[in-house]
Amino acid sequence: xxxxxxxxxxxxxxxxxxxxxxxxxxxxxxxxxxxxxxxxxxxxxxxxxxxxxxxxxxxxxxxxxxxxxxxxxxxxxxxxxxxxxxxxxxxxxxxxxxxxxxxxxxxxxxxxxxxxxxxxxxxxxxxxxxxxxxxxxxxxxxxxxxxxxxxxxxxxxxxxxxxxxxxxxxxxxxxxxxxxxxxxxxxxxxxxxxxxxxxxxxxxxxxxxxxxxxxxxxxxxxxx
Amino acid sequence: xxxxxxxxxxxxxxxxxxxxxxxxxxxxxxxxxxxxxxxxxxxxxxxxxxxxxxxxxxxxxxxxxxxxxxxxxxxxxxxxxxxxxxxxxxxxxxxxxxxxxxxxxxxxxxxxxxxxxxxxxxxxx
Numbered sequence: 001x002x003x004x005x006x007x008x009x010x011x012x013x014x015x016x017x018x019x020x021x022x023x024x025x026x027x028x029x030x031x032x033x034x035x036x037x038x039x040x041x042x043x044x045x046x047x048x049x050x051x052x053x054x055x056x057x058x059x060x061x062x063x064x065x066x067x068x069x070x071x072x073x074x075x076x077x078x079x080x081x082x083x084x085x086x087x088x089x090x091x092x093x094x095x096x097x098x099x100x101x102x103x104x105x106x107x108x109x110x111x112x113x114x115x116x117x118x119x120x121x122x123x124x125x126x127x128x129x130x131x132x133x134x135x136x137x138x139x140x141x142x143x144x145x146x147x148x149x150x151x152x153x154x155x156x157x158x159x160x161x162x163x164x165x166x167x168x169x170x171x172x173x174x175x176x177x178x179x180x181x182x183x184x185x186x187x188x189x190x191x192x193x194x195x196x197x198x199x200x201x202x203x204x205x206x207x208x209x210x211x212x213x214x215x216x217x218x219x220x221x222x223x224x
Numbered sequence: 225x226x227x228x229x230x231x232x233x234x235x236x237x238x239x240x241x242x243x244x245x246x247x248x249x250x251x252x253x254x255x256x257x258x259x260x261x262x263x264x265x266x267x268x269x270x271x272x273x274x275x276x277x278x279x280x281x282x283x284x285x286x287x288x289x290x291x292x293x294x295x296x297x298x299x300x301x302x303x304x305x306x307x308x309x310x311x312x313x314x315x316x317x318x319x320x321x322x323x324x325x326x327x328x329x330x331x332x333x334x335x336x337x338x339x340x341x342x343x344x345x346x347x348x349x
Contacts, residue, residue, distance in 0.1 A: 122311030129331050156323045157314035162307070162330035 004033055013044060025052040091117040093124040093133075100201045101130045102194075106139030114150035121154060125163045132204055133158060134197045138169030148183045155188050164189070164204065168197035231256050233263045238270040239340060240302075241333075245278055253289045260293060264302045271340035272297055275333060277308030287322040294327040303328065303343055307336040 012029060019027040028048060031041045091113070093103045103121050125133060135154065137143075143151075151167060158165040168191040170178075178185060191197040231252070234241045240263055242256070260272060274290070276282070282290075294304040305328045317324065330336035 118315065119311065122314060125331065126311060129335075131331060131335065153315075153318045156318045157311070160306075160314040160317055160324065160329050161309050161311065162328075162332075162335060 004035060006037070009033075009037060009041070013041065016048075017044070020048055020051070025055065087113060087116050091120050093120050095124075095128050095130060096198075097202070097205075099130050099132055099205050100198070101125065101128065101133040102136060103133065104136045104139065104194075108142070109140055109147045109150070111146055111150065114147060114154070118150065118154040118157060121165075122157055122161060125158060125161055131163045132201045133163055133165050134194065134201060135165060135167045136169045136194045136197070137167060137174070138171070138194065140171075140174070143174045143177055145181050145183065148178060148181065148185075152183075152185070152188065166191055166197045166200060168192070168194050231259070233260060235263070235267050235269065238344070239337065240264065240267065240269045240272045241275070242272065243275040247281070248279065248286050250285055253286050257289055257293050257296075261296060261300065264297060264300050269302055270344055272302055272304045273307050273333060273336045273340070274304065275307045276313070277310065277332075279313060280310065282309075282313045282317060284320050284322060287317050287320065287324065291322065291324040291327050294324075298326075303340060305330050305336040305339055307331075307333050 009031065012031070016027045016029050025048065028045050029041045030045065031038055091103065091105070093101055096102045101121070101124060103117065105117065121133060121135075124130075135151065137151075140147075155165040155167070166189045167185075170190055170192075189200070191200055231242060231244055231246070234243075240260065242260060244256075246252075248256075260274075263269070264272065274293075276290075290306060294306075297304045306324075307330050309329060328339060330339050
């Protein structure tokens with residue numbers, strides 16, 4: 001084997017490798033001597049080239065991924081925010097008449113939503129002192145066992161507070177499901193439409209407080 | 225010790241008014257139950273109003289005690305109305321399965337008295 005300046009060149013290779021290891025990817029051996037050893041030097045140079053490319057690629061992909069992650073996190077935040085907004089919007093409890101509260105429910109019911117609905121309703125009952133509340137589920141497409149159970153719970157809790165809760169607007173589909181599921185709603189006052197429920201509530205109100213016949217007198221003629 | 229924590233029972237007209245202002249524990253609940261029943265006997269009251277509006281927490285024992293007391297008082301010809309239950313308490317009781325079907329409830333003392341008046345009027349008619 002014919003190697004010139006063997007010691008010096010090996011030292012050089014060591015130096016370059018150390019520099020690369022330390023993070024400086026620009027370092028190359030770049031030997032201009034042609035002999036048996038130069039092949040190895042060239043190969044090491046090539047390897048460093050490849051390594052540089054790989055690292056650059058990785059960096060790029062990492063950046064892209066981080067950006068995507070950020071975007072997804074932002075979207076997630078928006079979704080959570082909107083869900084909260086929707087929850088707030090979707091259970092408005094309104095006092096419609098002296099002593100009467102209405103909670104119109106629109107859209108699909110799930111456990112979380114019914115829970116919030118129930119809390120809203122109960123707090124409103126205590127706040128306003130209304131003794132009759134109407135839960136209108138005209139806008140609810142389907143009811144499953146869980147939701148029916150939650151409705152029952154809402155009615156029971158309202159009763160414990162000392163308020164009566166009427167459910168109105170049960171659609172034919174829901175009536176079928178409820179009976180097929182074997183849920184017993186007989187303990188709950190149900191009315192066909194919101195109007196029927198209102199009429200019932202007005203009558204109930206008159207019955208409850210016979211002392212002050214109020215501004216409802218003119219309505220009674222229509223009702224009877 | 226127990227003497228200090230006695231819950232006052234006030235007689236107004238035909239009714240007894242019991243306002244629970246302290247946290248209930250089991251012993252106190254049992255004591256209150258017999259205290260109320262004795263007062264019904266002594267005064268011949270027709271109705272009992274139990275105000276629990278300051279109770280933040282009602283466990284299954286207290287819940288059972290309340291509904292039990294209603295049935296006992298009913299046998300003694302006195303109607304029990306539980307007044308001013310907090311929403312959180314109502315939710316808890318329903319979750320516990322204690323829906324107290326036999327117990328009358330009212331939103332506040334005024335409505336409770338109204339309810340008793342109506343009941344007694346109905347009985348008299």
